Amino acid sequence: MKKITIKDIARKLDITPSTVSRALADNSRISPKTRAKVMETAKKMGYEPNVIAASLRKGTSDTVGMIVPGINRSFFSNVISGVEEMLNNAGFNLIISQSNENLKKEKLAVQTLMQNRVGAVIMSLSVQSSGHSHIKKMVKRGIPVVQFDRVASDIPGPKIVNDNFTGAYVSVKHLLENGFKRIVHFSGSLGINVYKERMEGYKAALEEAGMEFNERFVFENSIIRETGKRNVEIALNKLGADAVFSSGDFSALGALEKLKEMGVSVPEEFGVSGFANEPFAELMHPTLTSVEQNPREMGNRIALAIIKKLKGDEEDENIVIPVDLIIRESSMRIKS
Amino acid sequence: MKKITIKDIARKLDITPSTVSRALADNSRISPKTRAKVMETAKKMGYEPNVIAASLRKGTSDTVGMIVPGINRSFFSNVISGVEEMLNNAGFNLIISQSNENLKKEKLAVQTLMQNRVGAVIMSLSVQSSGHSHIKKMVKRGIPVVQFDRVASDIPGPKIVNDNFTGAYVSVKHLLENGFKRIVHFSGSLGINVYKERMEGYKAALEEAGMEFNERFVFENSIIRETGKRNVEIALNKLGADAVFSSGDFSALGALEKLKEMGVSVPEEFGVSGFANEPFAELMHPTLTSVEQNPREMGNRIALAIIKKLKGDEEDENIVIPVDLIIRESSMRIKS
DNA sequence: AGCAAAAATACAAACGTTTGCACTAATTGC
DNA sequence: GCAATTAGTGCAAACGTTTGTATTTTTGCT
Numbered sequence: 001m002k003k004i005t006i007k008d009i010a011r012k013l014d015i016t017p018s019t020v021s022r023a024l025a026d027n028s029r030i031s032p033k034t035r036a037k038v039m040e041t042a043k044k045m046g047y048e049p050n051v052i053a054a055s056l057r058k059g060t061s062d063t064v065g066m067i068v069p070g071i072n073r074s075f076f077s078n079v080i081s082g083v084e085e086m087l088n089n090a091g092f093n094l095i096i097s098q099s100n101e102n103l104k105k106e107k108l109a110v111q112t113l114m115q116n117r118v119g120a121v122i123m124s125l126s127v128q129s130s131g132h133s134h135i136k137k138m139v140k141r142g143i144p145v146v147q148f149d150r151v152a153s154d155i156p157g158p159k160i161v162n163d164n165f166t167g168a169y170v171s172v173k174h175l176l177e178n179g180f181k182r183i184v185h186f187s188g189s190l191g192i193n194v195y196k197e198r199m200e201g202y203k204a205a206l207e208e209a210g211m212e213f214n215e216r217f218v219f220e221n222s223i224i225r226e227t228g229k230r231n232v233e234i235a236l237n238k239l240g241a242d243a244v245f246s247s248g249d250f251s252a253l254g255a256l257e258k259l260k261e262m263g264v265s266v267p268e269e270f271g272v273s274g275f276a277n278e279p280f281a282e283l284m285h286p287t288l289t290s291v292e293q294n295p296r297e298m299g300n301r302i303a304l305a306i307i308k309k310l311k312g313d314e315e316d317e318n319i320v321i322p323v324d325l326i327i328r329e330s331s332m333r334i335k336s
Numbered sequence: 337m338k339k340i341t342i343k344d345i346a347r348k349l350d351i352t353p354s355t356v357s358r359a360l361a362d363n364s365r366i367s368p369k370t371r372a373k374v375m376e377t378a379k380k381m382g383y384e385p386n387v388i389a390a391s392l393r394k395g396t397s398d399t400v401g402m403i404v405p406g407i408n409r410s411f412f413s414n415v416i417s418g419v420e421e422m423l424n425n426a427g428f429n430l431i432i433s434q435s436n437e438n439l440k441k442e443k444l445a446v447q448t449l450m451q452n453r454v455g456a457v458i459m460s461l462s463v464q465s466s467g468h469s470h471i472k473k474m475v476k477r478g479i480p481v482v483q484f485d486r487v488a489s490d491i492p493g494p495k496i497v498n499d500n501f502t503g504a505y506v507s508v509k510h511l512l513e514n515g516f517k518r519i520v521h522f523s524g525s526l527g528i529n530v531y532k533e534r535m536e537g538y539k540a541a542l543e544e545a546g547m548e549f550n551e552r553f554v555f556e557n558s559i560i561r562e563t564g565k566r567n568v569e570i571a572l573n574k575l576g577a578d579a580v581f582s583s584g585d586f587s588a589l590g591a592l593e594k595l596k597e598m599g600v601s602v603p604e605e606f607g608v609s610g611f612a613n614e615p616f617a618e619l620m621h622p623t624l625t626s627v628e629q630n631p632r633e634m635g636n637r638i639a640l641a642i643i644k645k646l647k648g649d650e651e652d653e654n655i656v657i658p659v660d661l662i663i664r665e666s667s668m669r670i671k672s
Numbered sequence: 673a674g675c676a677a678a679a680a681t682a683c684a685a686a687c688g689t690t691t692g693c694a695c696t697a698a699t700t701g702c
Numbered sequence: 703g704c705a706a707t708t709a710g711t712g713c714a715a716a717c718g719t720t721t722g723t724a725t726t727t728t729t730g731c732t
Contacts, residue, residue, distance in 0.1 A: 005688055016712050021690060031710060051451045052397075053688035055388045056717045063452065071416065071432075077408040084434065088441075093448045095431035096407075098420060105424075112429045115387045116399065253619065283589065285621030341718055352682050357720060367680060389718035392687045679728065686720085693713085700707070 004045050012041060024049070055117050063093045064306055065113035067123040069101045069150075074278045075295050076124070079148065082299015083122065083306075090307050092119070103128035110134045114141065120306050125150040127189055144309035148302050150192050158305040158317040160298055164194050167291040167323040168201025171273045172245050174289070174325060176209050178333040180243035180271045184235040186222040186251045195223075198247045198275065223247060228254025236264065243271035243331070249278040249290055256284060256330065272330040286329035293323050340381050348377060360385070391453050399429045400642055401449035403459040405437045405486075410614045411631050412460070415484065418635015419458060419642075426643050428455070439464035446470045450477065456642050461486040463525055480645035484638050486528050494641040494653040496634055500530050503627040503659040504537025507609045508581050510625070510661060512545050514669040516579035516607045520571040522558040522587045531559075534583045534611065559583060564590025572600065579607035579667070585614040585626055592620060592666065608666040622665035629659050 010017045023030045023038035055061040068076045099106035148160040188195035219231045228251030235241040246252040252274030274290040281288040346353045359366045359374035391397040404412045435442035484496040524531035555567045564587030571577040582588040588610030610626040617624040634657045
């Protein structure tokens, strides 16, 4: 099965490859007549464009690269689906890489994408990411870079993020309304925008309620299951806490498990609220209050931003996706 | 920042591009001396190979494409991680596409990968997949295709699957040992190998115990949460069942939810066992007995098979990955 | 030293497009 | 009716590699 090229169809129609190329690209210089003829025979001969050759010549491609910390988190996998959906409809392809929260792997992913001459890159920074020189390199090369969720302000380009501040703010406010008085906060690395913003929201809600913000109530780098377990015990025994607002569902999960183990009843004696609304949140016992980030919508908006950039738009959009607090058993002391 | 090419480094060393190319490729025709010199100046000048150009010339690439039904299932996302890990170490790149269980999307993904001249393809069939002409096209083109999990025997090439039969067999045997006597089976489409095999395992365990296999006890296309809810009610009320072995965790989850709603206690009155060991299985209440498929190991083996193929190995491996029954509360009536 | 064989390198074409420029034919304006 | 524009197409180079073949240089041997 010989692969058929633009030349083959040119020969058959007795025109030149350049005309065929332009016809297929819908170039206005070609008459509707020949364009139609080219289209037809291209289909008839089963022509499939060689995007590699086109990439080489053009120096870019219709493929968009996406780097995420890990595809096994519900948030990221849903963002990906949202992006893919919209991008495919617009005729672009998406290729995905994981950084596994690892700087070295992130750099490798960037390199791979650049080598493959992707037309644009979508990325959410890994925890370890710093310096960002590898990312700036892409920008310098003229590759549009769209950041989402974990973003760095020193890298130019569109940024799509959640309303983390408000998500945290309403979560803590909700805990306060349910009578919790000593609320600790499980945070990620405060060097990362999302965790910083959520902490600000936590702080704002406390201060609005006339309560003082205590730094010792913030546990940095406490977003995995193990740290959740460990720190909830400290919060309870050493700080006399009666609730936790966690920046992630996994540490909230750990907290719930530890509390159960310790015989502390939730939400009667201790309130728990998470972030990300992982699928397991509604399956646990008690079910976990969390913040839905609407990742699919975020994905759609990211795709739109990328498409605009690929069409040469200069403007850098900054989009904030609203979030929704999903109230469940783990925080609901007052039934309404 | 001008991009530097093989020619630039040739000019600088006063040799030809071909020599540089061979030197970088570790070709034996090049003397160690010049090879070293080339390597050195390449690094010094910040040379980055243009893989697109190489792909065009060679007609293939070091990029491997992977098509999965959906990345948001724990099984698939872990297989992907396993593949990526090993592939990256061997110097290959992985690009991922989702079929969303949709034939049209699957065909599109195949087309995209072929257009991008991937060196090989890893795939697990979508539910809708049929005919397989699009996949055979890749095989005809000489692209190595490695199948995993959901495989079709009419497509040549290595196949890596779980020991579905044994997984089902031990699950049902375990239910029988716990005194369950009327066990129904939630299956997927029986046109797909994995579900077929699991049903065979179910059947074998029953027959070994001297119980008759009743077709009415098998619910086909019952692998999502909703069907699990619906069918467990039918099983209980119409068939007098006292347990279910489900081919997937999601329908087992649905069953557990419905049973709780109906006030049926698990495992005292009804036993439940699933498949895939989704993360939520151990978080539920009661925790869900399930079958761990060792997806990461599967991913590693897939990667090894692909690498062998890319190196020109003719042999088609058929690998079966063992599974482990994880016994939890939902099926454990006899505490040992 | 001289020659054949082997080793190292050079040459040039090829991969399949895209695109600036040149060219011809058709159309427009006056 | 003629110059000037425009529409439509062709020509040829370029993108950066790889690779078969030719050529040069080195090596080993007598």
